[in-house]
Amino acid sequence: MIILIPAYEPDARLVALVTELSQAAPETHVLVVDDGSGEAYSAVFDAVRTLGAEVIGHEVNLGKGYSLKVGFRHILTRYPGAAVVCADSDGQHRVRDILRVADRVALHAGRPDAPVVLGGRRFTGQVPMRSRVGNTLARQAFRFTTARSIRDTQTGLRGYPATLLEGLLGVYGDRFEYELNTLLEASAAGRPIDEIDIETVYLQDNASSHFRPVADSLRVMRPLLVYGAVSFGSFLVDLLALQIFVAATGSLGLGVVAARMVSASVNFMLNRSLVFTTAQPRRLRREAAAYAGLAVSLLAASYVGLTLFTQLGLPLLAAKLATDVILYLVSFQVQRRVVFARSRPQPSLSVPTVTRPVGCASGAGSPPARA
Known part of the structure; x- marks a missing residue:
């Protein structure tokens, strides 16, 4: 099992997350994708690399969806057969919830109908207005389009069986719309979607989030x-x-x-x-x-x-x-x-003049332990 974390301009919360993951599940491999954060954030990435995480990335900001695809392609190339749990870098996902999603993915490993596993927030308590509006718009649009009800369509905590990774490379979108599109594709293909409850965490009124309620909600629903x-x-x-x-x-x-x-x-x-x-x-x-x-x-x-x-x-x-x-x-x-069903697979994502590895932990080339 690989924990994939896309990160744009992260702070100490990414370091804390990787630290806690390494303590709670030392056998789990952590892959961080730097989405063009720049030299000002190199110390953060050096810190997680020191903790044992593998760090790859690109020099300019290309979006969360693009970074996830870069991570999926890297995993397919370096660690074929590994399942993936995606988590955000800003402290919104508790390690215990990340590991619960990983356990649920492992439970269904090898099944041809293995589900996409979502860590779904319930949006109770003091939820920032922009987060509530963005998620409500996306949730209602998804229900209207698919006739399927998913509470948290915008959650960044997601588990994917290994058999889905190649197909995920062909899903449309490079930014926040990508995550909704993966669910639309899964729904269109009849793929089960398994949603488990996780803690709703918003730190400092979600100030660290790069989600723009109006612009990105429109992009999601385009x-x-x-x-x-x-x-x-x-x-x-x-x-x-x-x-x-x-x-x-x-x-x-x-x-x-x-x-x-x-x-x-x-x-x-x-x-x-x-x-x-x-x-x-x-x-x-x-x-x-x-x-x-x-x-x-x-x-x-x-x-x-x-x-x-x-x-x-x-x-x-x-x-x-x-x-x-x-x-x-x-x-x-x-x-x-x-x-208009898309041809599968569509794995070409390379941008030779931009995308490059920015470093990796020692021993990162060896296969990660499986959950």
Whole structure:
């Protein structure tokens, strides 16, 4: 088991964390990734290196998600087969909770359906407003998108079985949005997510956190926001086309078909280029065929819904709204899981002019002990 700690401009709390880890679990290997903190913080990294931690990193700040990927790639290369527990460097995670997550990961080791393990905070007591707002936004967005309820989608305390590490390299995002995206990917793949209660710790009103409530919450939710905007725009196109074609033909069935063909073409191209970002010419035909199948299915469902609601006495506009709201989440999930599913793996993360090892503990090249 390897404890992976991304660190940007850390202070003595990182040293205290590594000290306590080395005392509580001396057999566990600690890997720290310096996310471009600069020379002013070299003493902190020297201190944890002296304590036995391995330190790697890059010269400029590239984000938490990028640093986690650098750590995963290093572990895959140097310590194949090791499971990983990720923890934050700012003292928010108690060592006993880190080890509880490690124990839960080890409990499921070797299972093909081994879960992602989260250390979830309950956000009780005096929680800083920016932390409460950021986590609430992310939690509700995740529930809306996946229909799965996770209390703490932004926790940095996470355990990953060894079999997931290569896939984690291909998850989109280099900053705080990366951690939400890993959960979205796990949910889309049907991977179990095991959440255990941990202590909620905020030191000095969470002043050391680099999470920006507005900017980073928007970054975290960007795919959902863009998907919503594209869907709304496609809905307006579909609604306008429906009114035009029904008025022109006098047939609800023909109007639904013609309007959906127009709006589906717009929706496909915008989702492909803006939401799921899989614009690869060699995959265009496969994606178009899969989307066409989805569109036909949604068309049939839309016609059934419109017929049902209009027969119940709803006007056409109200029936259209009710039907499309129901189909909205279904369409997102099918597009994420099937139509625009990412190719695996995507391990290339190197930035040769920037990323470099900044040192390692003596003996770091030997395989770490397994939990």
